[in-house]
Amino acid sequence: MSITTFIPDWVRRCAVILIGVLAATTVAANASPAPARADSPHLVFHVLGDLHANANGSPYNDHIRAALRDLNSVYPAAALVINGDLTDHGTAADYRVLNDLFANNPTPATILKGIGNHEYFAKSGVANDKQRFLDQAGRSSVYTQSVIGGYQFILLGGEDVPPAEYAKSPWTAILSDAQLDWLASTLAGGDASRPAFVFLHQPLENVAQRDRLREILRANPRTLFFWSHWHTSLRVNDSRLLTDADRFVSVHTGAVAYLWDANHVKLPDGNHGLQVEVYSDMVVVRGRDIASRQWIPEFSFRVPNWVQGAKPSGYSGTHRPIRKISPIATRYGKTW
Numbered sequence: 001m002s003i004t005t006f007i008p009d010w011v012r013r014c015a016v017i018l019i020g021v022l023a024a025t026t027v028a029a030n031a032s033p034a035p036a037r038a039d040s041p042h043l044v045f046h047v048l049g050d051l052h053a054n055a056n057g058s059p060y061n062d063h064i065r066a067a068l069r070d071l072n073s074v075y076p077a078a079a080l081v082i083n084g085d086l087t088d089h090g091t092a093a094d095y096r097v098l099n100d101l102f103a104n105n106p107t108p109a110t111i112l113k114g115i116g117n118h119e120y121f122a123k124s125g126v127a128n129d130k131q132r133f134l135d136q137a138g139r140s141s142v143y144t145q146s147v148i149g150g151y152q153f154i155l156l157g158g159e160d161v162p163p164a165e166y167a168k169s170p171w172t173a174i175l176s177d178a179q180l181d182w183l184a185s186t187l188a189g190g191d192a193s194r195p196a197f198v199f200l201h202q203p204l205e206n207v208a209q210r211d212r213l214r215e216i217l218r219a220n221p222r223t224l225f226f227w228s229h230w231h232t233s234l235r236v237n238d239s240r241l242l243t244d245a246d247r248f249v250s251v252h253t254g255a256v257a258y259l260w261d262a263n264h265v266k267l268p269d270g271n272h273g274l275q276v277e278v279y280s281d282m283v284v285v286r287g288r289d290i291a292s293r294q295w296i297p298e299f300s301f302r303v304p305n306w307v308q309g310a311k312p313s314g315y316s317g318t319h320r321p322i323r324k325i326s327p328i329a330t331r332y333g334k335t336w
């Protein structure tokens with residue numbers, strides 16, 4: 001006689017239902033991830049920070065080469081944004097090395113270059129250092145807008161360095177009132193139904209005018225703000241690397257030259273960047289471990305488009321709901 005003979009019928013029925021639910025849950029957890037999207041993105045671009053091209057010969061140059069080749073192989077993007085620290089010392093020789101790397105490796109047709117703190121490391125005077133960057137970037141201002149596929153790409157940049165820092169080690173970005181006024185009017189004049197992509201090498205913490213900048217971005221929650229500078233591994237669990245605490249979405253880009261881990265131990269082989277996919281109703285951001293040629297599931301997420309003044313129906317929160325994608329999403333049903 002089976003022990004189940006003594007179990008009341010209703011208990012057995014509940015047990016069968018429970019086992020069924022558990023089995024279904026297990027299957028769901030083990031199944032291949034469903035494609036995030038069946039449609040094609042409107043636009044795909046890549047973001048790299050802190051390349052640190054170096055004319056004296058450096059593993060950093062190898063990292064840049066690997067990054068250009070890896071990102072081109074995963075998706076032939078419309079644009080590549082270099083978010084500051086293009087070079088190690090901001091010298092003409094460093095820029096030549098970087099331009100040779102661009103010329104001899106696959107790149108998108110459009111490369112947007114932002115200024116970082118290392119562009120001021122040549123110590124030939126702030127004005128001269130800045131002009132050297134502008135000459136090789138082919139423009140007359142560190143801040144500028146490009147419209148790609150109908151989307152705003154707004155490059156910001158430090159125009160000056162605190163004198164005490166300049167003499168020692170430039171770190172903080174100084175943004176002029178003119179730049180901040182221009183940012184406010186450029187965002188206000190853009191298409192409020194589309195996300196805007198804003199790039200600055202330094203996070204708000206390292207901007208002298210951080211309060212005004214935060215205020216402008218906060219008034220434009222359709223903004224995704226990309227920053228670099230810290231070289232933090234995108235695998236580090238630090239809420240500052242991805243946050244919407246100020247309504248706009250703030251995203252760290254990782255770094256190409258080297259990374260720091262959670263204990264601030266240097267990872268000389270570290271090489272991280274981002275792929276950004278723009279769809280009609282959301283932006284998908286994927287962290288990329290270029291050194292191992294793998295996506296970073298813990299730093300891959302989607303941001304629903306939040307049309308200014310019109311939250312998604314049924315959503316009552318004050319922030320856009322960022323959703324981590326895990327496991328990594330697929331495109332056209334194919335796992336990347």
Ligand SMILES: [Fe+2]
Pocket residue numbers: 050052085118229231
């Ligand atoms: Fe850097």
